[in-house]
Amino acid sequence: MALRRTRSPGIRRLMGLLAAGLLVAAVTGVVKLGEPHVPTLNLLVLYLLAVLPIAVFWGTPLAVVTAVLSVWTYAYLFVAPLHSVLVADAENAIGLGVFLVTAVVVGELASRLRRAALVAKRLSDEQSALRRVATQVARGVPPAVLFTAVTEEVGRLCDADLARMERYEPDGMVTGVAAWSRVPAHLAVGERFELDGLSVARDVRDSGGLVRLESFAGASGAIAREAQALGIRSSIGCPIKVGGRLWGVIAASTTSDTPFPANTEAQIAGFTELVATAIENAEARAELMASRARVVVTADRTRRQIERNLHDGAQQRLVSLAMRLQTTQAKVPSELVELSSELDQLAGGLTDALDELRETARGIHPAILAEGGLSPALKALARRSAIPVQLALRAEPRLSERLEVSAYYFVSEALTNAAKHSHASLLTVSTNIVGGVLHVQIHDDGQGGADFTRGTGLLGLRDRVEALGGRVTLDSPRGLGTTLMAEFPLTDS
Ligand SMILES: Nc1ncnc2c1ncn2[C@@H]1O[C@H](COP(=O)(O)OP(=O)(O)O)[C@@H](O)[C@H]1O
Ligand SMILES: [Mg+2]
Secondary structure, rough: OOOOOOOOHHHHHHHHHHHHHHHHHHHHHHHHHHOOOOOOHHHHHHHHHHHHHHHHHHHHHHHHHHHHHHHHHHHHHOOOOOOOOOOOOHHHHHHHHHHHHHHHHHHHHHHHHHHHHHHHHHHHHHHHHHHHHHHHHHHHOOOOHHHHHHHHHHHHHHOOEEEEEEEEOOOOOEEEEEEEEEOOOOOOOOOOOOOOOOOOOHHHHHHHHOOEEEEOOOOHHHHHHHHHHHHOOOEEEEEEEEEOOOOOOOOOEOOOOOOOOOOHHHHHHHHHHHHHHHHHHHHHHHHHHHHHHHHHHHHHHHHHHHHHHHHHHHHHHHHHHHHHHHHHHHHHOOOHHHHHHHHHHHHHHHHHHHHHHHHHHHHHHHHHHHHHHHHHHHHHHHHHHHEEEEOOOOOOOEEEEEEEHHHHHHHHHHHHHHHHHHHHOOOOOOOEEEEEEEEEEEOOOOOOOOOOOHHHHHHHHHHHHHHHHOOEEEEEHHHHOOEEEEEEOOOOO
16 A cells, blocks of 8 residues: 555556656756766666665556666757667667666566565554454453444554444344544434444445445435435445344445455454454353342342241241240249249240340341331441441431342441451441442451452352352451452442
């Protein structure tokens, strides 16, 4: 690609001719200067200086024209008979012939070298662009970022004026997901289009394969109108297939009269595979998140159900048994001391059983959480802790149930761990909401050494938090206590 394709071939050829003329004139000037001192035939070789650049930048045909022009000018100005293109002397004629052949051969070699260099550069540009995109895919950047990056890489690599990525919607429309243009232009990203007229997206959808549109002239439809408004002459498109289904399309367009080279579609195809991989990864991640969230929600619902069953069933029955026992105790004549003390013992046992049941129910699902929200539930947890707990709770609004339950269990497990493993003397629990994120932190001043891989409690917590799109960090250096922190995004939960 010697010059940008946006120039039309006619103009390019004209510029080549002009350059050839100027170069030949310049060399002729030099030959004229040298003429008094050197046999002019020796200076003929200087015209290679005109032929070579033309061969490199405009190719062999124009180089031949330049060589002929050089010989013609030389013969006209410097070879007897002067001011005629005729050549009288045989030696001169042979010299000119040899020069002409040499110039053409050298010109052809130079233009081939130039083409080979261009192909090599193109290949290496393509490889680096693919590598950049692959790195981003491997890093798992958000799809929207990747789409923009790929669209720009494709646009630049194909030397296009415009590149777009579009996604097919189930309702038959397309959405622009990324766009790039060489010159600033309003490009509809995020907008939905009908596929009613001529467009790359429609042809790709209908054919399922690569598409080349040579002209938008006179075409109808929203996308064709946009193309006309931007002065697009031709476009190519490449399908993006994800898991066998057609997901979207990458299109490159040019305002130049010269169509894209034949291998351009193949170049784009390399990128569509990377995009497909990124989309597959993102979809798999989203599915995993959703299924984790479902597992957590189902487990929480089951726990709440068990707590309710205990509360409404066994607990109620024990309470009414205790009340009947009290009534019975009241009826026992005072002389039946032994019976009376046995009933007292029974009553005490019943109360213990009831307390234990309440405690169990609370462990399964704390009713106070549903009634009062996170802060009161955490205060209740702190009161029951064997190690003193300092609270720094942000007065938060009521959060979603999933979030409150998860934050509660997070603190509950951390406090249990501290009691079991830390030998700490003081615990602190803090909550805060900053920038739409709920931060929950538990610190103990114990021995440290907590580790996700040594049990199931911390891992379960991490699953629970990540299922809500959050993040857990654990900092537990030996001898320096343990800090466990969770960040829950308040949105999408
Ligand atoms: N606060 C803590 N202080 C010291 N060690 C801890 C603390 N929390 C957890 N650990 C260590 O990390 C391991 C993993 O914790 P966890 O996954 O909750 O499992 P476990 O069922 O043993 O509590 C524990 O077995 C314990 O060795
Ligand atoms: Mg534990």
